[in-house]
Amino acid sequence: MSVIDEYRQYLRRKYILFAAMLLLLPFAFLLSIMVGPVNIGSAEIIRILLGYEASETHIRIIYHFRLPQSLAALLAGAGLAISGATMQAVLRNPLCSPFTLGISGAAIFGAALVIFLSEGFSAATLPASNVSRYVSSVTAGAFLSSCLATALILTLSGKRLIKPETIILIGVALGAFYGAGTMMLQYFAAEWQLNAMIYWTFGDTQRATWASVKVMSLFVGVSGIYFITQSWNYNALALGEENAQSLGVPVRRMRLETMFFASLLISVLTASLGIIGFIGLVVPHGVRLWVGSDHRLVLPCSLVCGALLLILADTTARSISPGCLMPVSILTAFLGAPLFFLMLLNKREV
Amino acid sequence: MLEINRLSFQYGKNRILNNISFKITAGTMIAILGPNGSGKTTLLRCIASFLKPQTGTVFLHGEKVESLSAEKRAKRIAYMSQHTEVSGLTVFDAVLLGRKPYTNWQPTTDDLEKVEQILHQLSLADKVLRPINRLSGGEIQKVSLARILVQEAGLLLLDEPTSALDLKNRVEILALLRQFVHERQLIALLSIHDLNDALRFTDRLLLLKDGSVFADEKPETLTDTVVESVYGLPVELHKTTTSKFIIPH
Secondary structure, three states: OOHHHHHHHHHHHHHHHHHHHHHHHHHHHHHHHHOOOOOOOHHHHHHHHOOOOOOHHHHHHHHHHHHHHHHHHHHHHHHHHHHHHHHHHHOOOOOOOOOOOOHHHHHHHHHHHHHHHOOOOOOOOOOHHHHHHHHHHHHHHHHHHHHHHHHHHHHHHOOOOOOHHHHHHHHHHHHHHHHHHHHHHHHHOOHHHHHHHHHHHEOOHHHOOHHHHHHHHHHHHHHHHHHHHOHHHHHHHOOOHHHHHHOOOOHHHHHHHHHHHHHHHHHHHHHHHOEOOOHHHHHHHHHHHHHOOOHHHHHHHHHHHHHHHHHHHHHHHHHOEOOEOOOHHHHHHHHHHHHHHHHHHHOOOO | OEEEEEEEEEEOOEEEEEEEEEEEOOOEEEEEEOOOOOOHHHHHHHHOOOOOOOEEEEEEOOEEHHHOOHHHHHHHEEEEOOOOOOOOOEHHHHHHHHHHHHOOOOOOHHHHHHHHHHHHHOOOHHHOOOEHHHOOHHHHHHHHHHHHHHOOOOEEEEEOOOOOOOHHHHHHHHHHHHHHHHHOOOEEEEEOOOHHHHHHHOOEEEEEEOOEEEEEEOHHHOOHHHHHHHHOOOEEEEEOOOOEEEEEO
16 A cells, blocks of 8 residues: 555544544434423424424423523534634643633633622612623623733733743733632622622533524634634644744744634633633543544544533533533533543553 | 855844855755854754844845745745654654645645655655654654655755764765755755764855854865864864765864
């Protein structure tokens, strides 16, 4: 067999693996719509989605709750995983995740600040018509705060000779700074505010609305396309900055653009759903174990695997105990840590 | 032709290169020699436009290198750095990256054939699917060399390209590089520590001392006095009918 045939056969095997993951996605999606306090059969779901007549209650459950929640899980999983993979590529550090740059800390601070400033009325006494406005303002606060952190980190990273390690350290410092700010707000907050602040940090797909799904799909779509078009550049960067530059990769510009898209994506996902950890760290590492380190495969596979993992985790979180809809972030953290540990042990080199 | 005109570079107040000028014609392999810290790597980085010199210009075939777009530069100048980061990319994928300046997304059959050919020439054909982080230091250096050769640039800049290779591989690689340079009329600048390799395989020797060109010699004209002055070490220069070699005291 010639070298080229051997290489093509290797690629074919990887593409088959990708296709298998892609095929699993619609089944996982359907399962996630089926499961909940009210179980709905797959045939009825398909009938409802195709617009045929069905139980009015089931139609309302699917369109008002299950569908936006499952779509949010799909989009957040895909977005977190691909941004984790790209952050690891541009900062050349396997420990990077979407949260390395302190963006999530900024989002928590922003949300906590809005909750803190809403003194005078509590969630319990809030008129029903104002609840959605209140939730939107917390989300907007989280988003604006993370955008501010993104702008700060991009400005500092834009300095000519800054190294990836320094960018990571800036992210760590920024995270600590926002952490301190949040702690201060929590210390001075009233009891109901403290509850609201802590509850907000749980990453939960039940918060998803059709409006947030639309915004998330726009950001996941645009960022995903940008990341995938840079696959070869990420491969070149894996050989070192100078080697990549010699291959025509505008290293500094690409790094800043990637950080911009990843940070914006994380801002939108965190502001919409709260913090969902480990997907951005575990999925890219798992994908690399299966398909190798070629970003032309790693990125699309991370996208699909991230979506698959979060949908399945969300479905499990919903069905763990009857009547209890546990936030998915608790499960991802519980599963993510041992999963990551197992992956590291299975790796020949750590 | 590569033309370097009055090139000077400094990091802060620390002057690394001082008014360097020389010309190299196509089909020449030139060794950049000198003790550690004499400015060899910085010179290569300035020529590749990774560093912007405070004064001076670099012309390649009459064009100013710094004004070339990154894409055009990648087609004309290939650079092999002293350290290649190890990643999990396969040997084939790492070498295929050399075709990146010519390919948008999907490599063509022609690209794949060029990679296959070079992998055979560098005896890497039996390791095509091996991740480069599972190769030895010498094999990684051969992969880097294969990558810059499939890049098909007219100017090759190699920073210590044989430092991790054993004797057999070193001789084979330098001979192959020399053959490439002469057959394809390329220009190759190698920063190298082994004077005997430089004497045997290169066409010209550029000896740097404290950031300046101390001597620009052909292997036949190099004297022990020049070597002693550059390295501050007494040496003996021996000649045979076919070659010259140096033994330090």
